[in-house]
Amino acid sequence: AQKVTQAQTEISVVEKEDVTLDCVYETRDTTYYLFWYKQPPSGELVFLIRRNSFDEQNEISGRYSWNFQKSTSSFNFTITASQVVDSAVYFCALSEAGTNAGKSTFGDGTTLTVKP
């Protein structure tokens, strides 16, 4: 069965600090996708990134970077030089290509608060 664990329930940092959000997943499939979504205070769920299981390259997009390590079943998300606008709930999700194809399992989310 697929499972996503975001052990950090809440994180609080001061603006300009770097912060890493952890995501650990479990799956028996060899082909799967990993995602990060952002849910700002306004409530919408915004897609940030998708990674497939065959691509372990780290990715950087501006102040955001993602570290995918199959050896530790982790897909961590780092925000560099955090800003107040980064305050949101961040969800990690997993989608398998097998029996549950099409269905994603979400973690419980990490609430990030960036203080000025």
Added chain:
Amino acid sequence: DAGVIQSPRHEVTEMGQEVTLRCKPISGHDYLFWYRQTMMRGLELLIYFNNNVPIDDSGMPEDRFSAKMPNASFSTLKIQPSEPRDSAVYFCASSPGLTQGDTQYFGPGTRLTVL
């Protein structure tokens, strides 16, 4: 594309009333999902469709909840009769499926309050 469209954005109703939430997925997406989000239970998958056919409704909490997808561009989630514990934000999402990476795109949500 306009993205996933949900209506209404807010709904306030009284216990016992029927509530219908509506969703228009992104054109060309084969999958449609209904989620419920509450503080206590987080984000829960209620049901999802593939090519208008319900695939997994194991997350539907009770018989009071029903969902339909009569065509590729429209889905409804109905609660009858509604109860205060149904108060939540209901999200609809659509996905192109595995061939295009399985990313789910969410609508803005419907905030339901049952008094």
